[in-house]
Amino acid sequence: MVEVMLSNISARISASLPAIAFLVGLAAGTALPAHAQPHQAAEWGKVSAPAPGSPRIFGSYTNGCIGGARSLPTEGPGHQVVRLSRTRYFGHPETIEYLLNLGQRVAATDLGTLLVGDVSQPRGGPMPSGHASHEVGLDADIWLRLDLPPLPRSQREDLDLPSVIDPITKHVDPRLFTDTQAMLLRLAADDPRVTRIFVAPGIKQALCERTWPDRSWLRLIRPWFGHEAHFHVRMTCPPDQPQCADQAPPPPGDGCGAELASWFEKPPPVPTPAPPPKVKPEPPPMPVACAGILVMPPH
Template sequence: MTQPSPGQSESIGTYNNGCLAGAASLPLEGEGYQVMRSYRGRYYGHREMIRFLHDLSHGVQQLKLGQLLVGDIAMPRGGRFTSGHASHQTGLDADIWLKMADRPLSDAELVDVQPLPMVHLKDYRINRENWGEQQALLVQLAAADERVARIFVHPVIKEQLCQRQWTHRDWLRKVRPWWGHYYHFHVRLNCPAGDTSCTPQKAPPPGDGCGGELASWKPLMTEKQPKKKTARKKAKPAPPEQCLALLK
């Protein structure tokens, strides 16, 4: 599908098995942000997500953090990508790079912009040449928004956020460690009010997630790790009936 369905936005199903009716497209350029790799056609989202991204970029401009680089959101009618993501199916997920541009990028640069790693993956430590005040404030700004359900970052990035002296720390509960998110963070919004077919995710555990839970993610660096057995691929669940109709 190359075009959204008509009507009001409605997220249907779960974040990793659903679809999106009445999607809105994020303009490829706006105040303080740019969409990367637009040729993929993944810049559609629930209207609530599009509003959130505009609000976030406005906040970034006010704090003078730099130019926001927006990655994948969803396809015109949501559903599964052919590659790259298990979620992003209901228009309520978006990837935002932690690399902050100090100027608008050219069209050629946006097609093949290179990520800026915030973590030394092999050493399980932060890359202090790339990670700094701008990145920490960007994550805080996004997580403090009441529309946000979760933000996924690499465990080392979560550790850096935990170590900072914040005036208010309630938003840290939403910042969840997850492998792979070492150069970008993944924003997930709550099901919007009135979207009765949207299935919410269970709320994060109480607390800021900075204690034993975070420590449990750290790999044993001194011992040789056993090889993981190759797991059989599970059959993908059937999409909701509303989605089957929408995607036809």
């Protein structure tokens, strides 16, 4: 009889562990040691549904998670989500609202159809491939190609999404980056919740060379390699998310002077690389609340 009772108690405790882990995470504002963290990107990639409850962000764009994420409709007025099999169309409600609104504005101005790529996984966290950010539902990739009609979901998995940058000159190809793409970026920056939009340096240069009645929004357009076919929108931490670690605002000015020119300077000769370290360094610890977010049962 005693053994049966102990077995029943043990089963109840085991069933409660996800909730206990979540509550412990909510109560703690610090991070656990790295070895105790759910850093395995594969584990976050396996989760197919958001953690239930109201939206809550823990950590930073590059090291965090989100509970209560919302999914972006896979198609709607002015937008369609691509590469749906990746299950990366979840985000904070403000990010989802932003993307829906941008799609509607793109449709209203006859620019084409917005192609939305990765936002975040259902619970954020590190991704198995493709990104070092997008972990808290506040980042979104938007492709620069706008001429595709609404497509069946099966045809959105392997699209031809070419770079708009000439590989020789490092400047935009005027056939692929036109006033249409420039206006898309102008619309994307026209929201006070946007803190940065990452583009290839050549795209930033093309925007700087155009005449704009108001150039203040160019401050948000930040050059960064790897964004030759899409741009990356980053939202500020919502004011009701105290555990969200915001990024410092961009420096003042439009960023079109010496700062931009430095991206086109010829790099110095590359020295002989040092041998790689034998031991891969541990990633920084995730917020402790993320352990609870990862294991919470869905609705």
